[in-house]
Amino acid sequence: MIWNKEAESMRIGERETLQIERLKAILRRAYKNVPYYKNRFDELKVKPADIKSLKDIKKLPFTTKTDLREGYPFGFFAVPRKEIVEVHTSSGTTGKPTVSGYTRKDIDIWGEVVARALTMCGATKNDIIQNGYGYGLFTGGLGVHYGAQRIGATIVPVSAGQTKRHLDIMQDFGSTILTCTPSYALYLTEAVAEAGINIKKLKLKAGCFGAEMWTDRMRDEIEKRFHLLALNIYGLTEIIGPGVAQECDQKNGLHIFEDHFYPEVVSPETLDPLPDGEKGELVLTTLTRDGMPMIRFRTRDITTLRREPCKCGRTLVRMDRITGRSDDMLKIRGVLIFPSQIEKALLEVKGVEPHYQIIVTRPQHLDEIEVQVETSKKLFSDEVKHLEEVKKKIEKHIENSIGLRVKVTLVEPKTLPRSEGKAKRVIDKRQL
Amino acid sequence: MEVKQISLFLENKKGRLSEALDVLAKADINIRALSIADTSDFGILRLIVPDPDKAKKVLTKSSFTVRESDVIAVGVSDKPGGLASVLKLLTDADINVEYMYAFVEKSGEKAVVVLRTDSISNGKKALKKAGVTVLSSRDVYGL
Numbered sequence: 001m002i003w004n005k006e007a008e009s010m011r012i013g014e015r016e017t018l019q020i021e022r023l024k025a026i027l028r029r030a031y032k033n034v035p036y037y038k039n040r041f042d043e044l045k046v047k048p049a050d051i052k053s054l055k056d057i058k059k060l061p062f063t064t065k066t067d068l069r070e071g072y073p074f075g076f077f078a079v080p081r082k083e084i085v086e087v088h089t090s091s092g093t094t095g096k097p098t099v100s101g102y103t104r105k106d107i108d109i110w111g112e113v114v115a116r117a118l119t120m121c122g123a124t125k126n127d128i129i130q131n132g133y134g135y136g137l138f139t140g141g142l143g144v145h146y147g148a149q150r151i152g153a154t155i156v157p158v159s160a161g162q163t164k165r166h167l168d169i170m171q172d173f174g175s176t177i178l179t180c181t182p183s184y185a186l187y188l189t190e191a192v193a194e195a196g197i198n199i200k201k202l203k204l205k206a207g208c209f210g211a212e213m214w215t216d217r218m219r220d221e222i223e224k225r226f227h228l229l230a231l232n233i234y235g236l237t238e239i240i241g242p243g244v245a246q247e248c249d250q251k252n253g254l255h256i257f258e259d260h261f262y263p264e265v266v267s268p269e270t271l272d273p274l275p276d277g278e279k280g281e282l283v284l285t286t287l288t289r290d291g292m293p294m295i296r297f298r299t300r301d302i303t304t305l306r307r308e309p310c311k312c313g314r315t316l317v318r319m320d321r322i323t324g325r326s327d328d329m330l331k332i333r334g335v336l337i338f339p340s341q342i343e344k345a346l347l348e349v350k351g352v353e354p355h356y357q358i359i360v361t362r363p364q365h366l367d368e369i370e371v372q373v374e375t376s377k378k379l380f381s382d383e384v385k386h387l388e389e390v391k392k393k394i395e396k397h398i399e400n401s402i403g404l405r406v407k408v409t410l411v412e413p414k415t416l417p418r419s420e421g422k423a424k425r426v427i428d429k430r431q432l
Numbered sequence: 433m434e435v436k437q438i439s440l441f442l443e444n445k446k447g448r449l450s451e452a453l454d455v456l457a458k459a460d461i462n463i464r465a466l467s468i469a470d471t472s473d474f475g476i477l478r479l480i481v482p483d484p485d486k487a488k489k490v491l492t493k494s495s496f497t498v499r500e501s502d503v504i505a506v507g508v509s510d511k512p513g514g515l516a517s518v519l520k521l522l523t524d525a526d527i528n529v530e531y532m533y534a535f536v537e538k539s540g541e542k543a544v545v546v547l548r549t550d551s552i553s554n555g556k557k558a559l560k561k562a563g564v565t566v567l568s569s570r571d572v573y574g575l
Contacts, residue, residue, distance in 0.1 A: 375441045380497045382439035382476060382548070383530050384469045409473045412443045414495045 003119035003151070004112070007259050008314045015315070019262055020054055022287035027051055027060075030293040033078040036071055037295060057264065057285065058273050062296045065090075068098040068238060076292050077101050084291050089137045090237045091335050091403070100139070100237050103291040107146060110240050113257045114147020117246035120255070120312075121206040121231050123177050125152035128203075130169060132180030132188075133211065134160035139241025140211050140334075144179045147243060153177075160184070163191050174203040178228070181334055182209040182218055186365035189225035204228045210235070210242060211334045213322050213430075218365075219251075232321060238297055239284050245319055250311050253318030260288050263317060264296070265305050268326035279304045281326045282319065300325045328426065330360060332367045337402055339425045342371060345401035349394050351378030355416045362430040369406040371398065374413045433569040434502040436484040437546065441497040442468075442475040452477060452496060459490040464572065465546060467533035478533070480505075480546060482573040502552045505572045507542045507565040508534075515545060518564055522549065525558035544572065 002008050010018070027048035030037040040061040041047065050059060074081055076099075085104050089097035102110065123129060129148045133140030141159055148155035156173060158166055160180070166188060169175060178185065185207055192199060204226055210233035222230045234254050235242035244261050245254035256263050265280040266273050274280040282299045286292075302324040307317050329336050339358055346352055355374040360367060371394070379390050387410060394408045442448050449468070456463065456479075465480040481487045484500055491498045508514040515534065522529060528550040536543050544567065549555030559566050 375497045377497060377499070380439075380441050380499055382437065382478060382499055382501050384471055384476060385530070387441075387474065387476070388471070410441070410443075411474075412441060412445075412448075412495070413497055415443065 001119050001122065001124065002313060003116040008116060008255070008257075008316055010259070010315060012315055015259060016054060018259060019287060020052075022259075023054065023057065023262065023285065024048065024051060026285075026287055026289070026293045027295070029078055029290075030295055034076055034293070036067065036075060037293075054262070057262070057296065060296050062271065062283065062298050063294060064298050065098060065238070065300075069096045072096045073099045074101065076294075078293050079103055079291055086142075088139045088142070088237055088241065091138070097137075098238055100241070101291040102240075106240070106289050106291045109260060109288055110143060110243060111146035111150040113240065113243035113260060114143050115150035116147075116257060117233050117243050118144070118147050118151055118153070118177070118179075118208060120246045120248045121177060121208045122229065122249075123148070123151055123153050123206070127151075127153045127176045128156060128173055129153050129177045129179060130156045130158060130166065130173070130175035132158055132160060132166060132178065132184055133242070139235070139237050143235065143241035143243055144208070163188065167191060167195055167197065170202055170204065171197060176203050177206050177208065178204055178226075179208045179233075181211050182214040182222065182230070183212060183333065183362070183365050183367065185209055185222050185226070185230070186218065189222065190364070193225075199225070199227055202227070206231065208233050208246075212331055212367075213324075215321070234319070234322070236284075236299060236301075239286060239294055239299075240289065244284065248310065248312040248314065252310065253306055253320055255310070255312075255314050255316035255318055256305075258317055260286065262287055263305060263319065265303065266298075268302075276305045276307050276317075279320075279323075282322075298326075300327050300329065302326060330358075330369075330426065330428070332360065332369060332404055335404060337404065341402050342369075342398060342406070343425070345398040346371065346373065346394065348401075349397050351376055351390075352394065353413070355413075356425070357416050358426045360426065360428045360430055367430065369404065370409055371406050372409045372411045372416060374416055375410045376413065379410070434552070435480070435505045435546070435567065435569045435572050436500050437503040437548075438479045438481060438484050438487050438491070439499050439501065440477050440479075440491055442477050444470070444473050444475060449475075449477065451494075452491065455490055455494045455496070456481070456487060459486060461487050461490070465533065465535040465544070467531075467546075469531065478531075478546075480572060501548070504547045504549065504552060504555050504559065505567040506545050506547065506559060507537075507567055507571075508545050510536060510541060510543045514543065518545065518559070521558060521562045521564065522547075522555065525554070527551065527555050527558055 084101040086102045135141030206229040232247040235244040245256040247254045262285040264283040268281045286294045301322045304320045357372045359370040391408045469476045530548040532547045534545045
């Protein structure tokens with residue numbers, strides 16, 4: 001099933017014409033209404049009128065998360081604030097959150113792209129969609145919500161967490177589609193097993209999983225345990241939220257809804273555009289968003305674009321599963337954090353030396369952070385009780401600062417690698 | 433003179449204990465008593481040695497995290513109930529024992545118990561008042 005056959009299976013040449021028209025229009029609006037873009041374009045001596053073909057996009061400046069932060073909160077809005085009907089923000093753990101503003105039309109577009117995504121997972125108006133993405137400032141919950149409503153499916157807004165509720169609803173309501181992070185899906189499979197629920201009695205047929213990096217191995221595991229089709233969804237707050245791209249049942253990459261979001265892959269080092277088939281950083285430009293146009297936004301996500309035809313009948317370009325990030329940011333249980341934030345919190349605890357290492361693992365399908373901290377004379381005590389208190393104090397302080405629970409382990413002084421230029425602060429043992 | 437105990441932080445890593453003991457051996461420091469408190473990821477080695485200052489110096493030099501603290505050493509008759517009676521005294525005086533360990537002196541008549549109470553001075557006072565032999569550093573180091 002294809003939600004919007006006209007848009008998703010459009011002839012490629014025709015779509016390119018549409019893209020360039022839309023690009024020109026959004027550049028004009030961005031230049032006229034957002035001082036940030038005007039200044040950046042002027043600095044580079046480029047005018048919206050200079051962009052005559054899609055290839056010309058490389059003349060335009062990039063936009064980064066840091067740039068967005070400078071415009072906090074509403075500096076990137078291209079319409080009067082009263083036209084904005086909804087805002088979402090990033091988690092804000094990396095500093096000021098980035099704000100995303102939507103006009104009524106933007107919300108419509110969001111519903112449209114998520115409807116396409118859910119349809120790829122097999123959703124129709126006959127389905128019951130159990131939504132395990134968080135509702136609130138996070139885009140996951142409401143994004144899926146709007147898409148489900150567009151289709152006319154029955155949405156059950158359970159939100160994140162609440163495992164017991166999820167299990168009850170899954171059984172009692174006969175939910176047919178599950179939407180949540182893949183790690184939470186795996187966690188749910190275990191909870192189902194522990195509760196002694198007969199998987200064959202569940203009606204789940206598909207899952208729309210995303211908001212974090214995962215692997216084909218994880219997919220196999222979820223599919224085997226839950227007896228459903230597990231597909232990958234991609235998106236980010238700055239662009240719109242979930243629904244930028246979605247995997248179809250061919251499982252050979254995620255179709256980017258490129259009539260709304262124009263993708264490029266660039267080298268993270270030189271920032272030069274890379275040809276299709278080459279791995280690099282994904283850069284996205286919104287083509288239709290009124291409230292907050294994003295021009296060449298650097299996602300920091302590493303992927304490859306592929307244009308070989310897909311058996312599903314869609315002509316939309318595909319991107320590979322995200323395999324990493326071009327900065328040292330970590331995505332832990334869906335939350336983006338910089339190791340430096342952990343460092344900052346750590347060093348606020350009295351007596352802690354700036355020697356630490358962060359180890360990320362995924363032991364039971366959920367990400368865990370261990371922070372190894374060297375003991376110092378000031379921290380050390382001859383009593384276990386006191387050392388345990390020191391550990392807890394550091395754990396608590398980090399949790400309060402970054403919003404994530406970490407496990408602190410005390411190690412001996414001078415056993416962690418020292419900073420010689422670039423210290424290896426983070427060891428990511430998750431197999432992705 | 434107070435009885436000094438040397439304690440050091442040990443990461444839960446193979447060979448780490450023997451490395452610490454090696455440092456002491458090389459410095460010609462004899463160990464009178466020791467105990468290890470272990471948790472899932474670290475341990476604390478506690479030692480009574482004749483020359484705590486020297487032990488602290490050589491261990492610190494070898495990058496161990498070392499601490500010197502006061503403990504109470506008491507002589508307890510080496511027979512059933514010897515230790516129980518000492519502990520009862522402390523309980524009655526509302527004094528908490530953080531940790532303790534014991535060893536038997538060479539003659540074999542008395543056991544020496546090393547105690548860390550929440551307040552060392554109160555602990556000592558209570559014990560002395562009840563007539564328990566509180567050992568001096570000289571008594572302990574020279575054992």
